[in-house]
Amino acid sequence: MKIAIIGAGNLGLSIAKGILKSNGATKMYLTKRNIADIEHFEKYGIVTVTSDNREAVKNSDILIFAVQPLHIAELLEDLKDLLTENHVIISTITGYSIEKMENILGKDHNIIRSMPNTAISVGKSMTCICANEKGKKRIELAKAIFNRMGHSMEIPEVQMQAATVICASGIAFWMRLIRATTQGAIQLGFDAKEAQELAMHTCDGAAGLLIASGNHPEEEIDKVTTPMGCTIQGLNEMEHHGLSSSLIQGIVASFDKISEFKKVNQ
Numbered sequence: 439m440k441i442a443i444i445g446a447g448n449l450g451l452s453i454a455k456g457i458l459k460s461n462g463a464t465k466m467y468l469t470k471r472n473i474a475d476i477e478h479f480e481k482y483g484i485v486t487v488t489s490d491n492r493e494a495v496k497n498s499d500i501l502i503f504a505v506q507p508l509h510i511a512e513l514l515e516d517l518k519d520l521l522t523e524n525h526v527i528i529s530t531i532t533g534y535s536i537e538k539m540e541n542i543l544g545k546d547h548n549i550i551r552s553m554p555n556t557a558i559s560v561g562k563s564m565t566c567i568c569a570n571e572k573g574k575k576r577i578e579l580a581k582a583i584f585n586r587m588g589h590s591m592e593i594p595e596v597q598m599q600a601a602t603v604i605c606a607s608g609i610a611f612w613m614r615l616i617r618a619t620t621q622g623a624i625q626l627g628f629d630a631k632e633a634q635e636l637a638m639h640t641c642d643g644a645a646g647l648l649i650a651s652g653n654h655p656e657e658e659i660d661k662v663t664t665p666m667g668c669t670i671q672g673l674n675e676m677e678h679h680g681l682s683s684s685l686i687q688g689i690v691a692s693f694d695k696i697s698e699f700k701k702v703n704q
């Protein structure tokens with residue numbers, strides 16, 4: 439598969455790393471305007487780094503757009519004469535609807551809208567996707583691409599903003615929880631490195647338990663909470679201080695913000 443990542447910034451490079459890790463491409467173009475900081479990717483023989491988006495498009499089958507929302511319209515206008523019905527066009531752009539892409543490109547292109555997260559670099563992204571009418575025939579291919587780098591879910595486009603908050607912003611939310619756990623572990627006597635190791639692997643284990651078992655979190659909590667024990671004591675104290683409530687309120691605040699972007703973009 440020949441893949442171009444147009445806009446190799448934070449997310450684009452995370453995707454590139456995920457593709458390299460999973461041997462997901464035979465050839466890969468990485469583009470941005472200033473390429474000095476990503477030229478070292480050429481050490482992987484299959485990668486070409488260039489600021490020439492047109493060259494990348496001409497030589498690739500799968501095009502992953504990962505520029506900031508303010509750049510996408512102009513970019514699509516610049517490239518639309520090169521885009522064919524054979525290209526699979528995958529957008530990661532927050533708040534940029536399929537309709538807006540079709541307004542520029544027309545309806546005869548395979549357009550997939552996706553929402554990965556930066557854990558794609560280590561093959562662990564939760565990626566939500568949807569497609570335009572034409573792109574529905576290629577959605578299995580898009581899913582296969584993202585499944586090599588984590589887990590994917592097809593969702594209605596109307597849920598894309600919510601998916602952005604839970605999955606993409608979610609990486610930051612979980613990081614903060616891991617950091618807080620680390621700080622707690624330091625207070626209990628572990629050094630900083632040990633504390634982070636304990637926090638992140640316990641987090642990984644908790645998610646792993648749910649993924650493997652399909653259980654509800656509370657079922658796993660019941661197995662840990664000895665009556666009158668230390669776990670329930672800590673958990674209840676956290677809830678008295680609003681742990682669940684503050685997470686839910688943060689998620690809703692994030693969604694309110696992304697909904698504002700949407701109004702501005704419309």
Ligand SMILES: NC(=O)C1=CN([C@@H]2O[C@H](COP(=O)(O)OP(=O)(O)OC[C@H]3O[C@@H](n4cnc5c(N)ncnc54)[C@H](OP(=O)(O)O)[C@@H]3O)[C@@H](O)[C@H]2O)C=CC1
Nearest residue numbers: 445446447448449450470471472504505506507531532606
């Ligand atoms: N970061 C994240 O976790 C997630 C981001 N997203 C979405 O993905 C997109 C990218 O986000 P993110 O990676 O954080 O942003 P970045 O700003 O880190 O990356 C965007 C890149 O696009 C490049 N760029 C700008 N204009 C062009 C152009 N005309 N041609 C080629 N490249 C160009 C920029 O480099 P240069 O200036 O050198 O051209 C920059 O490196 C956004 O739309 C964001 O909403 C979605 C999910 C998660």
Ligand SMILES: O=C(O)[C@@H]1CCC=N1
Nearest residue numbers: 532602603606607696
């Ligand atoms: O914070 C943001 O607005 C973007 C969307 C998802 C990740 N970064």
